[in-house]
Amino acid sequence: MKRLLLLLTGLALATTPMLAQKQTPPEGGKPRDFTLPRRQVITLDNGLKASLVPYGDVPKVTVNIFVRTGNMHEKANEIWLSDLLAQLMQEGTTSRTAQALSEEAARMGGSISVYSNFSAMVISGSVLSEFAPALVSLLADVLTNPRLPASELERLKANLKRDLTVDKSRPQSQANEKFAAVMYPDQPYGRIYPTEEMLTSYDLAKVKGFYDTQFGAQRTQVYVSGKFDKDAVEKAIRSSLGNWRKGPAMNIPVAKPATAKSFALLDRPSAPQSTLIVGLPMIDPTQPDYVPMVVTNSLLGGSFGSRITSNIRENKGYTYSPYSSISSYYRGGTWSERADVTTEHTGASIREILKEVNLLRTTAPTKAELTGIQNYESGIFVLRNSSPGGIINQLSFIDFHGLDESYLTNYVKNVMAVTPERVQQLTQKYINPQNMTMIVVGDRSKVESQLTEYKPAGKLSGSK
Template sequence: MKKLTLYTLSLLLCCLAPAYAQKQTPPEGGKPKDFKLPNKEEGSLDNGLGYTLVPYGAVPKAQVSLVVKTGNIHEAENEVWLSDFMGNLMKEGTLTTKGKDLSLRMARMGGDLNINVDPNTTTISGNVLSEFVPELIQLIADVVQNPAFPESEAERLKNDLKRQLSVSSNTPQSQASSRFFALMYPEHSYGRIFPTQEMIEGFTAAKARQFYETNFGARRSVLYVAGKFNKAQAEEAIRASFSGWLQGPEPKYPTPTAQPSQEVAVIDRPNAPQSTLMLGLPVIDPSQPDYLPLQVTNALLGGSFGSRITSNIREDKGYTYSPFSTVNVRKGAAVWYEQADVTTEHTQASLQEITKEVKRLQQEAPTAAELEGIQNYQAGIFVLQNSTPQGIIGQLNFLDLHGLPDSYLTNYVQNVYAITPEKVKEMTAKYLDTQKMTLVVVGDKKEIEKQMKGDQSLKVN
């Protein structure tokens, strides 16, 4: 009987424990602290190469990244993705080391070699054990100064790009992005997202080398080392490995010319169960004082899971699963847009709710409590981004690309919390004019046009 009673009591306590726990109010999370930039050492070589050394953390590893200020932005109109092809071909070896041997050397150092091309930069990087930092610096120097561009690998890499193009360009999200940015930047490389199969077919090792020789050089490059490493050995390796690199061209980015327009473009996908929406317009870039307040405004409006647009068309209406808005940043330009995959029958209703939320924030400031939740989110994300050597290098490169001072990072958290509800309202009214937004819809054109027919403010193309 005693054992039975104890068993019954234990069972009762087990059942009550979850219910009791559910009634407890969890403690409030602390506010993120200001970011303290680790002590860094900056220098340059006579040929113009800049370098930044950032000792950080206790794990015996370090990230080495060479950032070259060139990328898709410098491609000709008929050679979209040529810089990507060049980057892929650079991994296939140098004049002294074959691609397979490069991979083996990186594996021995505890990492692998990455070459990433984006609209504004090309980054050659690796993450290795601390003792191998000087050797990785030497390897990266060999890759960027002595690329072999083997013609024997060109056809295989072109086929890889063709497959990538075939897959990525046929999704509704990619089709919407391609059309949207073409409308935003009609005369600029920022508006050219995808090549044609014919463009890729025309790529050769010689064209990759020509792009490299035209756009690579020490004056366009910055080498970052972050993590746990020996600074004296790293600096010695930089000077020994990069001093002989040719200066190359000065950094130069073609000026973007973003153009807002009240245009509606529909890409037909007959009988599609969903419509993919992209609605947005050009806004300010990070060099402008209002950029950070605009970022916080975006997070409140549509750029976080608890944002207004997400709560409206996802939680309340059930029109979509994962809508989001963002400030898409490039050198010298930025675009705000909302993107959502919505059920076809709710295409027009979703657009109405999105624009309604924008207009509501233009007319009425958020409460202090709502804004504080967004500020906690924005500051917290920022702190997390700076918690790794790769993250710190990313932030330092962001400063360099957009000409920002270190104080942008060190004062970021306090500046986020200094933004007022009235400032959010002001940013929405100043920069998010719904009358100037471009709309792209990918879906069943017949059904979409039927829904939009009664809206005189929309002119479907």
């Protein structure tokens, strides 16, 4: 027995090195082009457009109604007015109470919502396929016949005030607000938060005035995706929205980011971390360099395996979740890197971010590094489009920016066509550290001395 145990032990020791040897993973499959489901586009006499996109076999359907208004049409003293309108629109129609709306959607196996963002007010719902025409009619009622009850106004304003207080207490929100104001001065894209006094001043007349001025068929696009009866849905769209008023013509403010660099330090006494944003103007999706620039951003800081993330997260341990992104508005946008870093490493973090930018400006990435990023970007693009909601988001994106459907069908091909030399050239062309705006929210007493090489002479812009 003892001899047998020794034999087995020897065999185990002999095979351990072989088992421990790292196996080379198989080469990944070639990224596939995205195939856009064929859509039927309908234009009503009043100017409203609808896109019907059959997709998948799951017996569900998603309907989104986009009205091209929202925060972008708010005046300087109307910030979040469209958000208040969106919440009031969920409080019922002239023929249905809020409870009746909710119960009717629930009986269809789903729910509805209304929300506002910079580029649209969206009324959406998702239900079982057999109820697609009924959902269209229900959402159309919310859109065209909102009750806007005065009895709910103060409650909803109080909710927005609480949201405002919570948001403004966060350093990330403070940095976002300052960055937007610096990049888009005197533009709606630069106005993120109202004051509490502004919210208090909103009355029902002002809310109704925004609806009357900004809503109409000419600004409205309906998207239907999933499994549904096309003829029945088209009939529902025509019957419930065909007689709606034309309203104002499409009018989308052009985003014009400031080109002058700026620096701001917002004091947050005793903060254990500093919130950083470094960024500059960036091209919009209509430009030929846009998709290659998406790849470049992903390699630089926009993915978990990106250079900046590997540097200040994995190697230095300055931060947990840094990221860079391209934010696109109409005919303009910004690139930015954002991170919450330890206070003592505030200056060092900025230094490492800029080092990675400069390295990519002077030296092209390897083919292997770039291929990994391309596979990642191609994969997540296809995943984004693997649901009815994802299809609608992509179609609304190209419609908003005036792009052809080939933007979507050629996306993977264009991602994979980017070369290492192109990445370097794009970084040189669009991401120049000398033009960057920097926003820091942190303990001024501990971080100001770390930032002397970045701030302009004299008092720090935006300091408190």
